[in-house]
Amino acid sequence: MTELDDFRSEARTWLEAHAPASLRGVRGGELDGVWGGRKAVYTNPDQKRWLDVMAERGWTAPEWPREYGGGGLSRAEAKVLRQELAALQLPLPLIGFGLTMIGPTLLQYGNEAQKREHLPRVCRGEIRWCQGYSEPASGSDLASLQTRAVLDGDHYVLNGQKIWTSYADEADWMFLLVRTDPTAKKQAGITFILMDMESPGVTVKPILLISGSSPFCETFLTDVRVPVSNVVGEVNGGWTVAKALLQHERTMIADAFGGGAGAGASRGLQAWARHSLDFEGGRLADPALRDRMAQLELDTRAFLLTVQRSRDAAKAGHAPGPESSMFKIYGTELNQRRQELMVSIAGPEALGWEGEGFSPEALDLTRQWLRSRGNTIEGGTSEIQLNIIAKRVLGLPA
Amino acid sequence: MTLILSEDQELLAKTANDFVREHSPVSRLRALRDRSDPDGFSRDLWKQMAELGWVGILLPERHGGADMGLADLAVVLEALGRGLAPEPFLSTVLLGAELLSRGGSEAQQAAWLPGVAEGGRVLALAHQEVGSRYDLRRVCTRAERRGAGWQLQGEKIQVLDGHVADGLLVLARTAGHERDASGRTLFLVPSGADGLRITRQHRIDDRNAALVAMDGVEVGEDAVVGAVDSAGDLLETVVDRATAGLCAEMLGSMTRIFELTLEHLKTREQFGVPIGSFQALQHRAARLYMELELCRSSVMAATRAADAAAPDLAGLVSLAKARCSDTFLLAANEGVQMFGGVGMTDEYDVGFFLKRARVAELTFGDAAFHRDRWARFQGY
Numbered sequence: 070m071t072e073l074d075d076f077r078s079e080a081r082t083w084l085e086a087h088a089p090a091s092l093r094g095v096r097g098g099e100l101d102g103v104w105g106g107r108k109a110v111y112t113n114p115d116q117k118r119w120l121d122v123m124a125e126r127g128w129t130a131p132e133w134p135r136e137y138g139g140g141g142l143s144r145a146e147a148k149v150l151r152q153e154l155a156a157l158q159l160p161l162p163l164i165g166f167g168l169t170m171i172g173p174t175l176l177q178y179g180n181e182a183q184k185r186e187h188l189p190r191v192c193r194g195e196i197r198w199c200q201g202y203s204e205p206a207s208g209s210d211l212a213s214l215q216t217r218a219v220l221d222g223d224h225y226v227l228n229g230q231k232i233w234t235s236y237a238d239e240a241d242w243m244f245l246l247v248r249t250d251p252t253a254k255k256q257a258g259i260t261f262i263l264m265d266m267e268s269p270g271v272t273v274k275p276i277l278l279i280s281g282s283s284p285f286c287e288t289f290l291t292d293v294r295v296p297v298s299n300v301v302g303e304v305n306g307g308w309t310v311a312k313a314l315l316q317h318e319r320t321m322i323a324d325a326f327g328g329g330a331g332a333g334a335s336r337g338l339q340a341w342a343r344h345s346l347d348f349e350g351g352r353l354a355d356p357a358l359r360d361r362m363a364q365l366e367l368d369t370r371a372f373l374l375t376v377q378r379s380r381d382a383a384k385a386g387h388a389p390g391p392e393s394s395m396f397k398i399y400g401t402e403l404n405q406r407r408q409e410l411m412v413s414i415a416g417p418e419a420l421g422w423e424g425e426g427f428s429p430e431a432l433d434l435t436r437q438w439l440r441s442r443g444n445t446i447e448g449g450t451s452e453i454q455l456n457i458i459a460k461r462v463l464g465l466p467a
Numbered sequence: 468m469t470l471i472l473s474e475d476q477e478l479l480a481k482t483a484n485d486f487v488r489e490h491s492p493v494s495r496l497r498a499l500r501d502r503s504d505p506d507g508f509s510r511d512l513w514k515q516m517a518e519l520g521w522v523g524i525l526l527p528e529r530h531g532g533a534d535m536g537l538a539d540l541a542v543v544l545e546a547l548g549r550g551l552a553p554e555p556f557l558s559t560v561l562l563g564a565e566l567l568s569r570g571g572s573e574a575q576q577a578a579w580l581p582g583v584a585e586g587g588r589v590l591a592l593a594h595q596e597v598g599s600r601y602d603l604r605r606v607c608t609r610a611e612r613r614g615a616g617w618q619l620q621g622e623k624i625q626v627l628d629g630h631v632a633d634g635l636l637v638l639a640r641t642a643g644h645e646r647d648a649s650g651r652t653l654f655l656v657p658s659g660a661d662g663l664r665i666t667r668q669h670r671i672d673d674r675n676a677a678l679v680a681m682d683g684v685e686v687g688e689d690a691v692v693g694a695v696d697s698a699g700d701l702l703e704t705v706v707d708r709a710t711a712g713l714c715a716e717m718l719g720s721m722t723r724i725f726e727l728t729l730e731h732l733k734t735r736e737q738f739g740v741p742i743g744s745f746q747a748l749q750h751r752a753a754r755l756y757m758e759l760e761l762c763r764s765s766v767m768a769a770t771r772a773a774d775a776a777a778p779d780l781a782g783l784v785s786l787a788k789a790r791c792s793d794t795f796l797l798a799a800n801e802g803v804q805m806f807g808g809v810g811m812t813d814e815y816d817v818g819f820f821l822k823r824a825r826v827a828e829l830t831f832g833d834a835a836f837h838r839d840r841w842a843r844f845q846g847y
Binding site for chain 1: 469470471729732741743744748749750756757760762763785786790838839841845846847
């Protein structure tokens with residue numbers, strides 16, 4: 070314990086010495102969420118300074134090895150660091166798919182050259198990544214993907230279309246799945262490859278969602294030349310890499326909803342109730358809404374306890390189970406239920422799209438509700454996750 | 468609070484599960500029912516459970532107990548729940564003995580607790596009345612001073628293990644009106660007392676319950692447990708802890724019926740394939756699995772909060788009871804449906820789980836009651 074205590078006081082001293090004053094106590098606000106990359110826009114110059122100083126220390130990716138730009142911390146030390154960041158209410162210096170998805174995958178499957186080329190640039194926030202998995206005809210049935218990669222000397226030539234590419238219009242590199250052997254059985258002919266988005270032949274078109282925002286894009290690939298050395302893992306062996314990355318993606322989504330569905334969110338719900346509903350004798354007057362609120366809060370608490378239990382088990386050395394599918398389903402459904410309920414509670418105030426007569430909070434609520442409907446689709450639908458639980462956890466026959 | 472079992476608890480769970488597999492499959496409860504056993508449980512097995520240290524697990528060592536926690540007892544209760552064991556843990560260990568060890572006098576403890584710990588004596592809490600539902604404040608039974616003691620008048624219903632109990636802890640009103648928080652007092656009444664009429668009741672789950680009618684029952688001042696007029700805090704703490712224990716038992720029962728259902732899905736064939744290969748059933752099973760996992764986390768949190776006497780104990784108990792009430796019933800209903808026609812027969816065990824699910828749900832508050840209680844704690 071003493072070594073951890075030493076690390077805690079060292080981390081605290083260092084953070085207090087290096088964190089820009091303007092970022093202290095602002096966690097959870099609009100200064101959160103620096104994605105980095107060549108096109109990064111910083112609303113406050115201190116965000117960039119914060120990113121640089123943390124990257125220099127290796128603490129944008131605390132658990133990655135030092136030789137690749139990480140902090141080389143143990144899991145326990147990384148937890149202490151997170152706690153100290155939270156104690157000072159400091160925003161994370163950097164977020165994104167480089168840290169959560171491609172980084173862990175490269176550490177697992179990348180060769181030495183790939184790790185040295187890409188991981189430090191992720192840690193420093195220089196390169197922003199996007200994910201090229203889904204195609205118009207390959208959603209849940211991902212392995213049916215048709216984007217072709219044909220060998221031409223020391224390059225592959227890519228042709229096809231990716232869809233639902235999150236933030237492709239802001240990303241610098243894409244990790245994607247391509248078909249390198251059209252004659253092999255579905256999964257067997259797929260290769261995992263890394264592509265610079267500035268390569269000639271890449272076109273990106275944002276997709277307007279029902280919520281009015283465009284977090285996803287279509288990405289068109291026309292004779293895009295990608296070096297053979299960008300293949301991760303084996304040629305035609307990309308499905309193994311793809312599945313490992315999906316595991317990281319589900320964990321990321323589960324983490325996001327595991328944290329986001331916490332007490333803060335629940336206060337949001339209660340705050341809406343106090344704003345919009347009648348109270349009589351200290352009780353919410355509408356018993357039906359009261360019951361729905363309690364049900365949601367209880368389910369949220371039980372969910373968070375289950376996330377904690379899984380982490381406690383991992384810490385105690387138990388092999389991680391297939392929790393990520395469960396957390397993906399339950400976390401996203403909880404978020405949807407919360408958004409639905411908040412709209413019900415807000416009432417007609419939640420019907421505004423833009424303009425006068427609606428508060429910014431109500432407009433935001435409405436957009437969040439619309440956006441949340443996608444939570445159970447993106448990153449593997451709930452139905453696909455239920456299939457995974459049925460087969461891998463419960464052992465039900467195919 | 469760490470939500471994993473300690474090594475000792477893992478060991479205890481294994482011992483308890485082996486014991487239940489060997490001595491207490493559901494067929495034992497069925498046999499007790501079929502022969503209309505006058506005790507409704509096995510005194511011999513109860514004795515064995517006491518020898519294993521389970522009956523006195525919460526009691527202090529000086530009264531023959533093991534001085535362990537509710538999180539420890541929970542792994543035993545979970546195992547017993549798997550076999551729907553009808554032994555009087557809830558009435559005697561979680562309610563009666565807890566009330567005495569937390570609120571009773573030294574003399575009351577010395578007179579009763581060693582007998583409980585060795586598996587000899589059974590206790591019961593007589594609190595429920597016609598119309599009181601889950602409201603512990605709603606007490607009509609009166610106790611009035613008579614000379615140096617008290618005289619009790621009233622009727623209690625569905626007293627768990629009432630007809631096999633050696634001593635009853637009777638909740639009576641000594642002041643105020645029917646729904647007042649104050650003015651409630653607990654009395655320890657021997658089951659042979661004059662004026663006490665105990666009649667066995669038969670409920671759907673084949674566990675023991677009784678009507679307890681008191682017509683001028685006389686007890687001394689030494690029968691008062693805790694302080695006169697102020698049983699409220701003691702009672703609420705003990706009932707919360709007991710409810711957490713009940714949830715652990717429910718967790719074992721729902722886990723078992725889910726396992727039986729999965730086994731059926733894997734072996735029952737229709738259209739030439741196991742019915743568990745159908746996606747409609749797979750998804751229902753997968754959803755039920757998630758609900759069970761959330762139950763387990765809630766039960767672990769509630770029992771650990773009880774051991775830590777945490778300030779949010781009551782909230783965590785409501786969380787566990789709301790969740791276990793709904794999920795046990797869901798698991799049992801899904802069991803009947805997925806077993807199909809045979810799930811409706813008395814010959815199969817599914818029905819025993821369904822009936823127990825309903826009784827456990829309506830003991831110390833159903834899910835709606837506990838959601839409302841949670842909302843009250845939250846200030847809405």
